[in-house]
Amino acid sequence: MSIDQAWLTVREIEKEKFKFIVIDRPEKWEAAKDFKHDFLMKIPGTDETFSIPMTGLSYDQLTDVIVKFPFPEWDEDDGVMPATVVAARERTTVQRRIAILETALGMMIPGSTFEQKRDSLNKTNTGNLDVLEAFARGQLSNLEGTPGLELMNYNQMRQRFPQENVIDVKSFEDFLDRSNSVVHFFRMNRYQQDYIVEFPLKSLTQENKEEIEKRTPEPEPPIMPVHHQVTGRILPGKTRVNTEDPTYIRALNKAKKMRTVMYLNACLPFRLPGESEEDQVAWLGGRLAGDVRQINTYINDVILGVDGRYNLFTNV
Numbered sequence: 001m002s003i004d005q006a007w008l009t010v011r012e013i014e015k016e017k018f019k020f021i022v023i024d025r026p027e028k029w030e031a032a033k034d035f036k037h038d039f040l041m042k043i044p045g046t047d048e049t050f051s052i053p054m055t056g057l058s059y060d061q062l063t064d065v066i067v068k069f070p071f072p073e074w075d076e077d078d079g080v081m082p083a084t085v086v087a088a089r090e091r092t093t094v095q096r097r098i099a100i101l102e103t104a105l106g107m108m109i110p111g112s113t114f115e116q117k118r119d120s121l122n123k124t125n126t127g128n129l130d131v132l133e134a135f136a137r138g139q140l141s142n143l144e145g146t147p148g149l150e151l152m153n154y155n156q157m158r159q160r161f162p163q164e165n166v167i168d169v170k171s172f173e174d175f176l177d178r179s180n181s182v183v184h185f186f187r188m189n190r191y192q193q194d195y196i197v198e199f200p201l202k203s204l205t206q207e208n209k210e211e212i213e214k215r216t217p218e219p220e221p222p223i224m225p226v227h228h229q230v231t232g233r234i235l236p237g238k239t240r241v242n243t244e245d246p247t248y249i250r251a252l253n254k255a256k257k258m259r260t261v262m263y264l265n266a267c268l269p270f271r272l273p274g275e276s277e278e279d280q281v282a283w284l285g286g287r288l289a290g291d292v293r294q295i296n297t298y299i300n301d302v303i304l305g306v307d308g309r310y311n312l313f314t315n316v
Contacts, residue, residue, distance in 0.1 A: 018028050032058035034143070037160070039135055040166065041128070044302045045184030052169045054104045057141040061103055069095040079208070094118050097133050104136035120172070122206040127305045180205060186298045191286070199265040199295060204303055208266055216259040216270040219251040257281050260292065265300050 006106050035056035042049050074081050076157040089115075098109055098117050111117040122130060137143060169175045182202040222245050226238035244246070259278045274280035284292060 002194070032056045032061070035090060035140070037140060039132070039140075043179075043182050043184075045186055045298075048182065050169050050175070050178065051103065051166045051168045052175065052208070054132075054136060054140055055106060057071060057100065057104055057136060059092050060120065062100075062137070065096055065099045065103075071097065082150060094121070097129065098131055100131070100136050101172075104140065105132070105172065107175075110176075117163050117167050120176070122210070123176050125204055125209065126206050127173075127303065128179050130305075146303065184298075184303060186292055186295060189290075190290075196292075197315055200269055201295075201299065201303060202269070204263070204266055204299070209304055210260045212259060212266070216262065218255050219248055221248045260284065260296050263296065267299055267303065 033055060037056075037272040039052045039055055040049050041052060049140050069092050071092050071312045074085050097112065098114070098121070102108055109117045110120040119281045167178060169178065180203050182203050184203070186195050186199045186201055189196050221241040221243045223239045224242040224245075226240055227233065258277060258281060261272060261277055261284055264284070265280070273283045
């Protein structure tokens, strides 16, 4: 924090006249197990809010997760990361997520093995899980937040988003069922139209996302030699990827269009017109560019991402 930021924080704290609790005895220092909150996840594009009970992670609990599941190291100077290291990092990331969520939520993720628990997580989209894990590791465990500002943000958010249509989550299975049944409503207003256009969109699970990505792989850019900047000669053993190759650009664009079609077919309450996916790509190509881009962005950033899931929480 800079001096200016610190000064502004102190000024705002004095302005708001917050209550101070001085920790001058060990019994006044709150234990992590007593730091309990209901995490209110506002589902974007809906009028629903999930209420999820959570407990702060203690110093020992978070350290144990890091020690138990060490993250595989790789020096970029050693070249391209091997597939084995990539797979090991992905596995460690999920192992840490499982441990953190089960500890913070006090709920067991369905499954008795790592593979079964990982499959359970894949039954929802990563956006929901990203928000829960980030909140558990960050604000709830007090690893993020600026003195005074956190309280002001909390009060402002509570005023902006009153607790209406709150759904109490009783178990992780309940969370999966409810989050997957959510219907989003993407709304936009086109130039000089006196009405709002609304698209109802179904939720996508991580399994849906991975299947679509598997069916629409993005091509690898070709490798080209590196030339000396002055002489123009090829430098032996030096190469780089050529992302400006016309053939690569066309193939990448084709894959992205096909992926957009599959996302829309999975989310919309209707299938795009056309006997084949190529026909559907052609049909979609005739819609307004902004329509397609905005819906695609919403699917990626909100339904599959973390945007719009507000970090509201209440003391319990």
